[in-house]
Amino acid sequence: MPGAVEQRLLDQGVTYALGLRIVVIGLSSSVSLALAAMPDRAVAAVMVTAFNVWSLLYALVMVRGGARARQWLPVADVAAVCGICLSMSWTVTPDPRGGATWVLIALNMVVVTYPWQIGGRALAVATAVIITVYYAGATLADPGGWLADPTLGPWTAAEAALSFGLYRFVRRSARTSDRIIARTAGLRRAAEIAAARRSGEREYLAALHDTAAATLLMVGEGVVARPEPWLSAQARRDLAELHRSSGAHGEADLIPLLRETVRHTALRVRWSVPAAVTLPAADAVSLSRGVREALTNVARHAGTDTAEIRIRDDGALVTAEIVDTGRGFDPARIDADRYGLTRSLIERMTRTGGRARIDSRPGHGTTVTLTCPRPAEDDRGDREVITASFQRGLRWAAISITLAVLTLLDLPRLLAAGAAYTALWPQLLAWSGLVAVTLVVAVATWRDRPPGRWRWALVALVFALSALATATVRPEFRLGAAHWSEGDAGWPIVLLLMGGRVGVLIAVLAAQYLMTFGQAALAGEAALSVAGAISATWAVLSYQLAIAMIAAVLRGMAGSTARAVRAAERVRTSEAVARHLHADRTGRIAALAATAVPLLAGLASAELDPGDPDVRRACAAEAARMRRLIASDDAHPDALAHELRAAVEQAERDGVAVTFAAHGTRPDLPPGVRRRLAAPAIAALATATGRARLTVTSTGDTVTVSVVAACAPPPPAADGDGVRRSVLADGDRLWIQASWQGER
Template identity: 80%
Template sequence: MPGAVEKRLLDQGLRYALGLRIVVTGLSSSVALALAAMPDRAVAAVVITAFNAWSLLYAVVMVRGSGRARQWLPLVDVAAVCAICLSMTWTVTPDPRGGATWVLIALNMAVVTYPWQVGGRALAAATLTIIGFYYLGATLADPGGWLADRTLGPWTAAEAALSWGLYRFVRRGARASDRLIARGAQLRRAAEIAAARRAGEREYLAALHDTAAATLLMVGGGVAGRAEPWLSEQARRDLRELGRSGDAADGETDLVPMLREAARHTPLRITWRTPESLFLPAADAVSVSRGVREALANVTRHAGTDRAEIRVRQDDARVTVEVADAGRGFDPSRIADDRYGVTRSLVERMIRIGGRARIDSAPGTGTTVTLTCPRALPDVTGDREVISASFQRGLRWAVISISLAILLLLDLPRLLASGAAYTALWPQVATWCGLVAVTLTVAVATWRDRPLGRWRWPLVALVLALSVLATAAVRPEYLLGAAHWSEGDAGWPVVLLLMEGRIAVLVAVLAGQYLITFGQAAIAGEAALSVAGAISATWAVLSYQLATAMIAAVLRGLAATSARELHAAERLRTAEEVARHLHADRTGRIAALAATAVPLLEGLASGALDPGDESVRRACAAEAARMRRLIADDATHADALAHELRACIEQAERDGVTVTFAEQGARPELPPRVRRRLVEPAIAALATARGRARLTVSGTRETVTVSVVAACEPPPPAPDGDGVRRSVLADGDRLWIQAAWQGEA
């Protein structure tokens, strides 16, 4: 099955091929009817009108019809082309000076556009059938005369073969771009899913830090001595947040109401400077609102003021939200990099959406937190360039093949057989060699995948100069005839050199090349063809060259539209995959919290648990410590075990416990499950410790031991596992709690 780019190419190619046939055949037949001599002009008018009407109907049905109609309709078209070949007795006057007849142009356009409509075998059969009927019609119209020229059949077959080659080269380019894009999309999708899962995990941890952990920490620290409405409401809000934390947000949402909702649960008096509405992608709006909530929580806890100001502004590139207070301020340089509230809850949250967070403060001058979120459109430049490069490379090889085939198989025999038609032979040989050299130069550049760059226009000038040289060496009576091989065929190297640029430039240069040639013939005052014959002959070649140039332009537009459609489809598939993975992750997180944190929050929300009760306070403190350890769990940290323990120490010190921390020996990197088993006893001990505590981590290549000496409650019993053994020794009111890991020998 064709890929997305290839399928779009086939659809567009069919439309363009049929449209080109209608235009070229219609113009050539109309010019012939107006200017050329005809045996029976009334019959010719009927035949030409009927055939052009059929071509139009055929194109409409082929483009809009069903698959079954597309299968049998080309057979009818072949019959129609054969019919106009048999009509030459009434529609074509044999005249060597008349150039290519409208019938010949019509059948040539039919066979060169068939590759976009039928397969290779059907193309060969149709071409041979049409050639056979052409010779039959030519023989009936001009027995043994000019119309039945033996070279016309082989050249028509060669045109069909060259057109088939062009079609195959371009389609191969589309197929190559499909493979490259599919491979890149697969890698991007995997990377986006992994990044989304990491971002979801970090957003979940940020929400955990801002909600449940903060509430349990307040209860564990004795901030709330009894059940109060604000505590119940906060616990209920925490449960709601945990339930939807990590949800994949889709579409856009209004940021302003989300900011007001985030500020509603603070005791601060807020001054607002915001627009009435400001729509952002939902995921970005959620991250910004949660960052504002954390900033307001910091004002409440640390600023020593009950006022804050929220300012929101926007432009085409970004949205900026500022949370400012006139409180006591602080020195940001003294905040440790591993402090979660600043580094990860604010800074990393904004980094995850491509934004940034900045904290400006100094003692006595207040604090301003600035959150910036970018407004960026999806970039499809990469895919567009891949598709365009594949298309252009395939088309370039096709035109190289066409140019070389014409020069070697058509022009060289004409040149060698027409010595009497030239005033001197060397200009013809030099021109032929020069055009071959230009074509091979482009072939080498294409093979090496290097653009011609600044050499493009000197080569164009060389082609035009060679065309003038060859025309000047043709005797006047042979100008524009078969011996004047360079008259139109010099245009193929021009197409090859300029087809990747603007179509108007290529048309202008091609027109200039033909006008120079016609000007030389006009100055000579004689030519091998009549005016009508010259127009027909020129149009037969020029239409094919312009068709190739137009294909290049169509392919460039097709690359852009295909890239946009592929990007949209990829975003949809990626969003579905991300949502599926995040749902699984979220389900696992909720299950992990259900046994411990959720019952505590539910009890606080309903009033069933008294925050003044010592056992409740200790349970909340232990769960808050466990959450802090989870938040600090970062496998990318240089020493993840020490990083998690320091998070536990930070909380204990907030509760007034003085902790001495010592590390000894070099430790191996431990998997997360082992780290959790080693840290859990320390969490429980430090959560209930009083006065002073000592925490020690020692290790070798095969062992790691974490021990705590403190006046604390015994940790809850837990089974050993993952190579970790736990032990508890009592010395008066102090306990020595140890967790030791022994690696495999």
Template identity: 90%
Template sequence: MPGAVEQRLLDQGLRYALGLRVVVVGLSGSVGLALAAMPDRAVTAVVVTAFNGWSLLYALVMVRGGARARQWAPVADVAAVCGICLSMSWTVTPDPRGGATWVLIALNMAVVTYPWQIGGRALAAATAVIIAVYYTGATLADPGGWLVDPTLGPWTAAEAALSFGLHRFVRRSARTADRVIARSAGLRRAAEIAAARRSGEREYLAALHDTAAATLLMVGDGVVARPEPWLSAQARRDLAELHRSGGAAHGGTDLIPLLREVARHTPVRVTWAAPDTLTLPAADALSLSRGVREALANVARHAGTDTAEIRVRDDGALVTAEVADAGRGFDPARIAADRYGVTRSLIERMRRTGGRARIDSRPGHGTTVTLTCPRPAEDDGGDQEVITTSFQRGLRWAAISITLAVLTLLDLPRLLTAGAAYTALRPQLTAWAGLVAVTLVVAVATWRDRPLGRWRWALAALVFALAALATSAVRPEFRLGSAHWSEGDAGWPLVLLLMGGRVAVLVAALAAQYLMTFGQAALAGTAALSVAGAISATWAVLSYQLAIAMIAAVLRGMAVSVARAVRADERLRTSEAVARHLHADRTGRIAALAATAVPLLEGLAAGGLDPGDPDVRRACAAEAARMRRLFAGDDGPADALAHELRAAVEQAERDGVTVSFAAHGTRPDLPPRVRRRLVAPAIAALATATGRARLTVTGAGDTVTVSVVATCAPPPPVPDGDGVRRSVLADGDRLWIHASWRGEP
């Protein structure tokens, strides 16, 4: 099955080919009726009108018709083309000065555009039938005369072959673009899934810190002495947050309802300055809403005021949410960098999602927390450049092949057999060799993927000079005729040189080349063709050259739309894949909490657990410490082990335990599972410690040791593993808990 780029190319190519045929055939028929001699002008008008009408109907059927209609329509079209060929006895006057007839132009446009409509075998069969019928009609109209030109059949077949080659070159380029984009999309999808899972994990841990861990910590600290309705409600909200946290990392979410929901569940009275709706990617919206929740919680706990204002702005590139209060304020410089409320919940949360958090406060002047989140920029992942490059490269190679075929297979034989038409043969050979050399220069540049840059203008000037040289060496009575090979074919190297730029520039260059040639013929006072013949002959070649220029423009525009469509489809596929992975991750997290945090929260929510019970307090404190340790170790700082231990120390100090913490030596970067085994005994000890405790972490070579001395409950027995060995020694009511890891020697 064709990929997205190839399919769009086939669809657009079909529309363009049919449209080009309708326009060119219609104009050539109109010019013929207006200027050319006709055996019977009334009959010719009927035939031209009928064929133009059929061409339009055929285009509509091929674009909008069903599969069966598109199967029989080309057969009917071949019959219609054969019909106008057989009508030449009434519609074409044999005249060597008349140039290409409207029938010949219609025939050529039919076979040139067929590659976009039918396959290669059908194209060969249709071309053979049309050529045979053309010679039949030409013989009937002009037996043995000018219409029965033996070179027309081979050239028509060559045009069909060249057009088929152009079609194959561009289609192959589209397939190449599809393969490159598919590989890139796979890599981007894998990276985005990994980033989303990591982001989901971080946001989940942040949610634990802000919700369940905060609630359990409050119980563990003895803030609540008995069951309270508000505590039950908070525990229920925490459970709901655990189940949905991290599950909406993709898609769009309205930020304003999230903020209003946050404000409803705080004791702070909030005033608003915000739009009615503001849609953001779900991860960004959740990050901002949770940051606002933490800021409001800090207002309630520390500001000494019960009012705050939430201000939300969207300037197109940046979304800003501010929480401002007129409370007592504080000095942010005096807040330790490892304190988790302000630094981790606000500043680092926004940093993780690509945003920023700023806290402006002074004692006695209130506090303003500013959270900013950049809107994601539209990005096609480089697909547009891949598609454009592939299209242009394929089209350029096709145009190179066409140009070399025209110069070597058509023009060189005419040049060598028409010596009597030239004042001198050397200028003709020089011009021909120069045009071939220009074509080869373009071929080498294309093969090496090096643009010509400004050199293309010098080469274009050379083409003009060579065309003028060739025309000047043609005898006046032969100019614009078949011997005047450079009259239109010098335009092909111009197409090669200028097809990558603006269409208007190429059209102007081609027009200038033709006008220069016509001007030379007009100054001579005579030519091989009449005015009508010159127009017909020029139109037959120029329409093909302009078609290449228009195809280049269409392909450039198509690259933009295809890249957007491909990227949109990729985002949909990625979103679905991310959703599946996040659902699995969320399920695993809930399962991991099912034996620890969930029972505690469920008990508090239902009122079955008494927050004043010492055992409940110890269990809540231990679980809160474990959650905060996970949050502390998430970002992987330079010394992640000490970082996690400091989180446990802070928890113990909030419980009234005086902790002496010391770190010595140099420690390697330990895998997360090793860190967990090393710090777990210390966390359990500090969660139940009373009085004073001493915590030490040391590193020496390939050995890391964590030890704690405290009056605490014995840690639960856990088997050694991952190179970690643990031991417990008792000295009265004090325990020395030792965990040591030794790496590979």
């Protein structure tokens, strides 16, 4: 089954192929009806109108109709094309100076767009039938004359084959994108699951510190001498918190969580908050617990019974401020290893990618500021993969078409028409130069290094070669069959400019054609009439513009496809994270079921007396065990290495032997920097085969991620956020490196 990118290409390809057909056939037939001589203009008008209406209806049904309609409709379309071929006795006047007829342009455009609608075998049969019927109609209209030129059939078949090759190139590129994105998504999903599980574990430990461990320690130290209602209520809340912690997923409203937190504090709280603030559930829970910890510190240490909670939401960042006017303190004099300040508050926010700041002075109160960023949607990596694959496939297809046109069509015409030129060597020089430009683009594409700024020098060379070829064609042969460079010099221009703006490409192509027409006009004579020149030019130009249009469509489609792919991936990742977090939470509750849960349940129901020495000893022992568990988790999170380890695990499951080494201590990297550092390595491991080596090195304020593997080149990406990338090739292996240096 086609992947998301390939299916999107197939759906969009049919739409744009049929749109191109309607435009080209509509314009060429209308121009011919207005300017060209016709045996019976009334019949010709009926046939032109009928066929254009048919093309429009055909396109609508092919795009919007059902599968059964799309199966038989191409048969009817072939019959319609055969009908206009057999009507040439009334619609086409045989005239060698008339150039390509509207019927010939129509059938060429039909077979060129068929690959997006029917399979290869059906294309071959349809093309053979159409060519055969065309020759029958041409023989009836012009027995033995120009319309039945024996070269027209083979060239029409060649156009169909070239178009089918273009279609296959682009579709293969889409399939490659699907494979790379699927593997990268798998690595990314594994990394997100691992990060979520790690975050859940740390949040669970923080919850233990804030709830069960504190309650059991209080009972174990004899603070409570007998059953109390408030103790039972607190034990019930602790049980609920343990069942809930680390299981938050999806989205949640922060404000109700904060109000629930405040409901269980003795402080009088003033509110300055919006009606609702929606966050990922894990972030909302983490932020609410940070607020709770700050309020607890106010109640314990500030010497005041009032506080204020302020919430700001600017779209990208949610900020919570807890303000009191109590006695204040000097933050510099607080031990950095105290869990309550550093790990339960500051690290809690760091785990979510946020920040915690404490501003206080003795006698001037305290302000705790907690910030939590909203996760930014970033589909640039997928978009770059899709764009690079599409452009590479389309470029190879255009290279093949250009070489086929120059070698299989133009070279035989050039050699057979020696009498049409004032000198043969300029024609051979121009032809050789255009082939050389095409080969330069081919080499650049193979090396995945577009010509860049040199493309304009090559465009200027193409103009010079085109002018040279036109200048040495005898005036009476210009714009005719012997004038091979008239339109075909545009193919190298398409190759050089197809990756840029469509408007620029159209302008440069138009300039090349106008230059050629200007040279012919100055000579005062040509092989074709005005209508013939327009028809002949449009027959070639429409094909070249089709390539430019496809390039633009593919670039635009890359963005929408990447967004759709990432949305589907988010759903799958969300489901996978939810399953793993549920399993982790179930396992943690099972681990506590034999010890902590019975104690808390007994305290909640007042069945256990906190004044009983045995109950105190059991609570003290369990509190000590919990605190040892909390204290053992003293490693600071390293999100970069964690993501890379997940990518390594996925690559190894795919059969790649990966050597992974991490050196030095990494600073706290912003999310954007982490993404840019990890993305090339993750993409490389997604396509790697055999053996790979992954290294993370940290020296001072510099972090470097490098991977050596036999893999596909990483998608092109601009440097940014202080990260610089480089790629070196050694045979079939690549050395891909991303380095970041912080501000000194």
